[in-house]
Amino acid sequence: MNSSSEVGTTEVNSEPSSDQGLADKIKAMAVEFGADVVGIAPAVRWDDFVPEGYRPYDLLPGAKSVIVVGTRGPSAGAWRSPNPRVMEVLGLDFANDRAIAALTGWVETETGHMAIQAPGLPVTGHQPPFSYMLAAVLAGLGTRSLAANIILNPRYGLLYYSACITKLDLPADPMLEQDVCPAPMCVQTYKHIGRTPCMAACPADDGGCLDGSIGEDGRIEEAYYNRERCVSRAMNFGPVAFQKVLVDLATEEDQDVRHSKAQSDFFSRSCSGVAFYKESVAQCFECMRVCPVGRQERKLK
Ligand code: SF4
Ligand code: SF4
Incomplete structure (x- = not known):
């Protein structure tokens, strides 16, 4: 701990x-x-x-x-x-x-x-x-x-x-003085290719969500995150998807099409996401998969 x-x-x-x-x-x-x-x-x-x-x-x-x-x-x-x-x-x-x-x-x-x-x-x-x-x-x-x-x-x-x-008045912990991001290896990567690993995994200028710059002091200078694009990739089967499909189903006039949409994998997963709130956690971890922070903790036999 x-x-x-x-x-x-x-x-x-x-x-x-x-x-x-x-x-x-x-x-x-x-x-x-x-x-x-x-x-x-x-x-x-x-x-x-x-x-x-x-x-x-x-x-x-x-x-x-x-x-x-x-x-x-x-x-x-x-x-x-x-x-x-x-x-x-x-x-x-x-x-x-x-x-x-x-x-x-x-x-x-x-x-x-x-x-x-x-x-x-x-x-x-x-x-x-x-x-x-x-x-x-x-x-x-x-x-x-x-x-x-x-x-x-x-x-x-x-x-x-x-x-x-x-309402308990408790002793406070200090805020971190040192930025966790960018990690030292990310600063080096940025110097070489102009991107950090997470930016390279999901580049905003190539259909992805992330961009930014690191200053001379090794700290984040600018950060860009396209949340709408990320949500459409990473959150496909939660309550939002359920609402969208529900409207689609309610307005579909063709009975056969309506039936097949209701039985589709997509709607099934949306229902599952709403019912159990399991599949809606995230459907994309790619920026975190390449992030070096915390990797040490995941090195097991
Ligand atoms: S979660 Fe996926 S889509 Fe969202 S920023 Fe990270 S890599 Fe990009
Ligand atoms: S890979 Fe992780 S530590 Fe490196 S810049 Fe991206 S979020 Fe920060």
């Missing part, structure tokens, strides 16, 4: 600490509930990054802290499968959500302070009421990357995040 306090170096805010022992206990419980990493951010950290309406205390009045957990998705073996569809249909069961649900209950029961699972799913468009990505950054668990803005953890790379907002 890697708590954010092990990876950060600088305390950005100096909010009062209430109980380090309790914070350590909460982190230990999060790990027991399935988290690979856990970090704590003070609610006031949001003030500098998001407008009113998207801050922890807009969701839980009086909120003081946000506990963020991250879990790995596909196993090391799944990443190495020669069949890329293995990753599509595995179903990751959202271990991060399971962990945060259990932890939220534990916080209320054991500490007597209010807590809620932060709502990370969008209610309109792609805009969630609460950004797990920002929460992960503010809790010191990772930094934004050139690959679709994914928050990379320095040890594990791609992780799935969830958060618990609570």
Whole structure:
């Protein structure tokens, strides 16, 4: 396990600490509930990054802290499968959500302070009421990357995040001082070919989604991510696909065509994605497959 306090170096805010022992206990419980990493951010950290309406205390009045957990998705073996569809249909069961649900209950029961699972799913468009990505950054668990803005953890790379907002006033973890992306080898690759591995895997100027530049200081200078294109490739079988096919079916006048569309593999997978929410996790991992961050953790026998 890697708590954010092990990876950060600088305390950005100096909010009062209430109980380090309790914070350590909460982190230990999060790990027991399935988290690979856990970090704590003070609610006031949001003030500098998001407008009113998207801050922890807009969701839980009086909120003081946000506990963020991250879990790995596909196993090391799944990443190495020669069949890329293995990753599509595995179903990751959202271990991060399971962990945060259990932890939220534990916080209320054991500490007597209010807590809620932060709502990370969008209610309109792609805009969630609460950004797990920002929460992960503010809790010191990772930094934004050139690959679709994914928050990379320095040890594990791609992780799935969830958060618990609570009125408990907990000691904060520092945000990471060092950018995780670009990795040193990506800076070298960029110097040689003008692209990092993720950009080369999904180049915006050749039908893909990613572009950007790295400055002389080795940091991200510019980042471009075509989200609409990525969603159409990586999210084909979730609720959005189900809605599209439903309209298509409802307006199809030819009974035979309607029947065959309803029985098609595409609609079956869309139904499966909605019913079990398994196939909708992602259908493309190519930018992450080539990313060196976290690769060490996936080197098993
Ligand atoms: S998930 Fe796939 S489509 Fe989206 S940016 Fe990465 S490689 Fe491109
Ligand atoms: S491959 Fe990974 S570390 Fe390298 S630039 Fe892309 S996201 Fe960043």
